[in-house]
Amino acid sequence: MSDASGHGPGSGAAPPGAGRRAGVAVMGEPDARGRFGRFGGRYVPESLVPACAELEAAFRAAWADPAFHAELQGILTSYGGRPTPVTECRRLSAELGVRVLLKREDLAHTGSHKINNVVGQALLARRMGKSRLVAETGAGQHGVATATAAALFGMDCTVYMGEVDVERQALNVFRMELLGAEVRPVASGSRTLKDAVNEALRDWVATVGHTHYCLGSVMGPHPYPWMVRELQRVVGDEAREQCRQLLGGDPDVVVACVGGGSNAAGTFAGFADTSAELVGVEAAGGAAVRRGVPGVLHGMASLLLQDEAGQILEAQSISAGLDYPGIGPEHAHLADVGRARYDTAADDEVLAAFTLLARTEGIICAFESAHAVAWLVREAGRSVPSGSTVLVTLSGRGDKDVAQARELLR
């Protein structure tokens, strides 16, 4: 890859001292340049460098401020529905021969883990004196969450969504509009999540004085990957305590789906220093860890689907939320050092798991979350030995996918 300069993500190996298993100091702060090993960084146009620096300073100050934590936790409790429960799945466990626990982010307000991040970022935006939020969305979950936070804090909100996704997630578009947000369909490129990010960045360059870019995942320029993981770590921190109460210890395996990777990063953060095996499940058509190569997009160095010249390729997935040709830089790093492993689930496996969970546990989950379930269905009794205890983060509920499932299952 990059030759000898030692500055690009293609150079260098895992940092010295990074081991392959538990107990390793992973999922701490990135370095001063916002890097996790060889990934991360801040690859943005000069116009946005001061805004990223301002955001980093604001986040550092807020994150060290007990009053900020108190306010955030208060909102997540009284408004967001936290803590979300961990559900023991008796019938699914019997079916799979492993003990399955679900971390129920589908029960959080707005129906997914996205609320954790947007409430935190909206509070930060208010601290920075910004009156408008702009966001990208794929499936619409992050868009709905951002529109919700904007309504709660009395802010203006614009959400960019690829035309393809506007089509397949029409109900979420209406939800955002109902919440007072403006949804702008994106007609450029692949007309999905990747292009919505481009358009949100273009908006932000022109409006940065009064607008905060409320990025929805552990991706983008520093400090976003780190900040969003910290705002999502409530998922993993809660789950760890809940597992200890239920199991008297940690689960053997912790699984979550990965598009950009925010629910997985939040979950893994709670278990990074345990002996649990961490597994991220990507869409087979968007497998950045398996099929991607190092590159730079959307402000970050990470693993990306791209051609020989460096043109970004389009991901393909049944789920709009995982339809992204990259992955958050910290996940690329966790794969590098071997602390987490990344696998894929194909669309047909996902649809089968979606149905299985509905019939065995009475839970209709998001297509995104069904990737994590599908992986477990496939791997139980194989790479996950029978009798193992497995925590699966169910990142969101499936109402938004019911119409599409109906078409696909017909």
Next chain:
Amino acid sequence: MTPPGAGAPSAAGVPPAAGTGAAAGAGPGPLERALRARRDAGRKLLVPYVTAGAVDDWVQVVRAVAAAGADAVEVGLPFSDPMIDGPTIQQASLTALRRGTTPQAALAELAGADVGVPLVVMTYYNLVFRAGERRFARTLADSGVAGAIVPDLPLEESAGWREEAGAAGVDTVLLVAPSTPDERARRICEACRGFVYGVGLMGVTGERSELAGTARQVARRLRAVTDLPVCVGVGVTTARQAAEICEDADGVVVGSALVRRLLDGGGPDAAAALVAGFRSAID
């Protein structure tokens, strides 16, 4: 291979760049020497932008705008996700990619073009990174390209690239935005070669009916911190706007206004006519 101008002594009268860090140790290359010489002779600098591969005869367009009074020509290598570009250059990039344009092929075409003024390549960092910084820098030099603009590679991320580019004799043009604080602008200018690109407004590339107040402001601020040629681009749409900016700047970059004419079917003649209009307005 010896890149043009590599190792040559600086042109007489060129002050050494101040505070060059180890990572940016190379002195000014042929782009900066040429632009300084013209600027110091009292000429305003005109840098038109053309997206490689956007139209069949894009190399002829490059030649035509050079002949019509450009002091350097900026050639965009198309990228799938041009996040700092507005609709016109997005469309040109997409068209070029659909026509099968690759960086290698475009640079090979430029290598034989004999344009007569320095060429500056603009592209996004992933194309540089994918090729490898050293290999990309050498390919530019071998293709007769004298400068590079990589807008998503800000100062802090650019040291490795600047070192490789400098070693190959390619000047790295850095950008300063209206949002850049003065102290940071000074550090950017110390690392910058060729000319410093003043971003005329907070926003993406594209035509604007009115000249943003920030365009002349950023030029004045740059003038106060650097001796490099200062060219302002983004939102420079008409010859009249260019002339206005040149009251404070050393020159202008004209992109979308030119590219739109190409996409609308105007060939090398239409491009040359536009550039000639800008030329006479700023002279």
